[in-house]
Amino acid sequence: MNMFWDDYPQIKNELQDVNKIMIENVKTTEKYIEEPLTDLILSGGKMLRPAFLLLSSKFGNYNDKKHKNLAAVIEMLHMATLIHDDIIDESKLRRGNVTIQSKYGKDQAVYMGDYLFSKCFLMLSEDYSMENIKKISQSILKICIGEIRQHHFRFNKNVSLKRYLKIISGKTAALFAMSFTIGAKEADCDEKLSKKLGRIGYNIGMAFQIIDDILDYTANENIMGKSIKNDLKQGFFTLPLIYAILEGNNNLEDIIKKDSIDNQDVIEIINIVKNSDGIEKSKRLAIKYTNRAFKNIELLPESENKKIIYEITEKLLKRKY
Amino acid sequence: MNMFWDDYPQIKNELQDVNKIMIENVKTTEKYIEEPLTDLILSGGKMLRPAFLLLSSKFGNYNDKKHKNLAAVIEMLHMATLIHDDIIDESKLRRGNVTIQSKYGKDQAVYMGDYLFSKCFLMLSEDYSMENIKKISQSILKICIGEIRQHHFRFNKNVSLKRYLKIISGKTAALFAMSFTIGAKEADCDEKLSKKLGRIGYNIGMAFQIIDDILDYTANENIMGKSIKNDLKQGFFTLPLIYAILEGNNNLEDIIKKDSIDNQDVIEIINIVKNSDGIEKSKRLAIKYTNRAFKNIELLPESENKKIIYEITEKLLKRKY
Structure with a gap:
């Protein structure tokens, strides 16, 4: 465990x-x-x-x-x-x-x-319930669409914050949101409470994926290094890199313009991103989603479980792996 | 169409x-x-x-x-x-x-x-109905198990008729059987009739797959040749080859013993199988399953659709592609 x-x-x-x-x-x-x-x-x-x-x-x-x-x-x-x-x-x-x-x-x-x-x-x-089977099918569909979308836009030079958010909303946040929603629905919570819980899940999921993408750049190379190399070689540009590109770094633009990315390029991309504001800006966005989750958690009825959800959300924001 | x-x-x-x-x-x-x-x-x-x-x-x-x-x-x-x-x-x-x-x-x-x-x-x-969702999930499970089993036993020198039948029963016959069964169930047919229809589907599916595997050896090379090369190189041994191996051809045994199969091996395997009783025996087994389907079809209530199912089953047995 x-x-x-x-x-x-x-x-x-x-x-x-x-x-x-x-x-x-x-x-x-x-x-x-x-x-x-x-x-x-x-x-x-x-x-x-x-x-x-x-x-x-x-x-x-x-x-x-x-x-x-x-x-x-x-x-x-x-x-x-x-x-x-x-x-x-x-x-x-x-x-x-x-x-x-x-x-x-x-x-x-x-x-x-x-x-x-x-x-x-x-x-x-x-x-x-049939309703939950439907909800679950819809969430898997969203995950698939997120993954297909990510792949479709790989190596796309016109990076876009909006598109990135749409991708992670599908591939990660959808399942988090659904976990909260169907847990509540199957416990006969009313529509309003179920939706509130679903929103908490969605925002935690968004923050979770952004933090994952940040850790790719900042964590110990042995832990995370392979993942980022893999992403970059496949042409998946995640948030820290997207912010760095949007800052307008010429060297970065030259590398990104290539049709394929080799080991040397990967090292250079990681350095440029680390020296840009990309990671800081990504952290701020993760905090924004986490705060949205906190705001929704505060609206929940008082209970020990409310406290735990709050603490876990905090813990996920601060995680180093 | x-x-x-x-x-x-x-x-x-x-x-x-x-x-x-x-x-x-x-x-x-x-x-x-x-x-x-x-x-x-x-x-x-x-x-x-x-x-x-x-x-x-x-x-x-x-x-x-x-x-x-x-x-x-x-x-x-x-x-x-x-x-x-x-x-x-x-x-x-x-x-x-x-x-x-x-x-x-x-x-x-x-x-x-x-x-x-x-x-x-x-x-x-x-x-x-929940019952049909369950039936469909079970059938997909069977298909997956059939495919996993086929892959697990690839290049296995101890070929077995029983194992082959188990594999095609999962990967092909299950979906045919299920198509008949849930069509009937969703039309409120009673259990007995639904099962009878399911058995027809199962036997048609078995015959269908065996005929597919025969056509790999006998059909025009341009149509089917690639498929058999692919199967053999992946170590999937289908019915005509299994029968040929069981006849005890030494040359065949030597090729099969190898860990990988190249183009020259493929040509040789096809020739040996064509000169063996493998294809004839496979045809007989396909006819056996088709006859079982016919027997079950005869037990259906008289109708135009009964006649059509009979004719289609006949047509599938005789198909050349």
Whole structure:
């Protein structure tokens, strides 16, 4: 279990249950399917999405079995997108473990992701409302559109803040928002409260992705270095770089104009971005989204869970990994 | 529209409506998502699965809008699996058109497939029974397991008829069976009739895949040659080859023992298989499954649609492409 939840023993316990449900649900007589999925489950991600789903559901009629199952579905959906992401990034490692695409090949990774997707819908069809199945389908659609959009606009020299926000809104914020919303809806919270919780998720998701993109430039090279090299070589320009380009640095413009980016270019881009205001401006935008989340959190009914959501949001803003 | 349905104007018309529904459902403001999907829809596959779904539904209370929508979902699910298959096979062409993976890259193809999957579940959540959502999820699971299994056992020297049948039962027959079953179920057919229709679909699917695998060896090289080379190089051993290996040809065993298969090996394998009883035995098995389908068709209540299902099954057995 990830150390992230050490200060919150109850959530930690609940997430361990969610883990067990996931492990139970990927059990099959075909061990070569079960094992890599179990490894991924046990590799210890932060499990933010299921945690937020559970926290959100406690603003209504929390149902232990139902909500933990739903939390498992959300994390499994997230895992499915990770498996497919790794194919594209050709990532060798995920959470310190060898990725499915690297260990078993891209073929297996494509179908393992599909397998998880359909398993999720199977779990949903057992016990949940049509409305939530619809909401979940819509969110996955948004994630896909975000990813397709990101790929479509790669190496696009006309960078745009608006387009970047649209991309991360799809590929990251949508699932955070949905985790909050369906947790609340399945607990019979009214429309207004569910929407408020969804907005909190959306803003946390936006801040989360921006901070991820900042950490690519600022964190220890061993931790994050590979990711940024990969992004740049694929032509994905994230926020710190976009701000630096918009500042109008000639050297940067020359590199960006190229059709492909090599190792030397990557080093130069990172240096230029670090010496620009790109990182500072990105931080300010992350703080803006976090503040929007705080403002919505303040409007929630008083409870211990409200306090926890607040603290977690703060913790995510300050994280260094 | 594929010429396959020229003798059945009513089905042809209905399938054209299904095509329109699909085109309507992939419409989006992001033209770079809509266009490749529309191209794939218009590329004129046989649309066997939606046709069987519609034919099956007419044994109960056929509902024009509901069943055509459901038929569109089934064909879109099939398309999603094709898009993901093409990534793995690195196929350049599909139905004579450039594949999404070849034109837009593997990244786009992964997410385009995922996009279609989630779109299907969104369509299902609008109007269909939880039971059918469950059935569909189960069938996709089976397809994924079939594909993962096929990949897991590639280059496996201990070929087995049983394993081959298990693989094609998942990757092909499951979706045929499901098309018949949910067509019937959504038309309120009773359990017994729905199951009977499902069995027809299963047997047609098994025969269909075996014939596909035979045609790889016997059809005009330009049409099918690439596919068999691809399969062999990936270590996928299909029925005609499995029978030939089981006959105990020493030359064949020597080639199969290798860890990779080159162009010269492929030519030799094809020759050995053609000179063995592999193709004849495979044909006999295809006829066996077709006969099982016929037997179940005969048990259906008399109607024009029963006759059509019979004729189509016959036509599929005799097809040359």
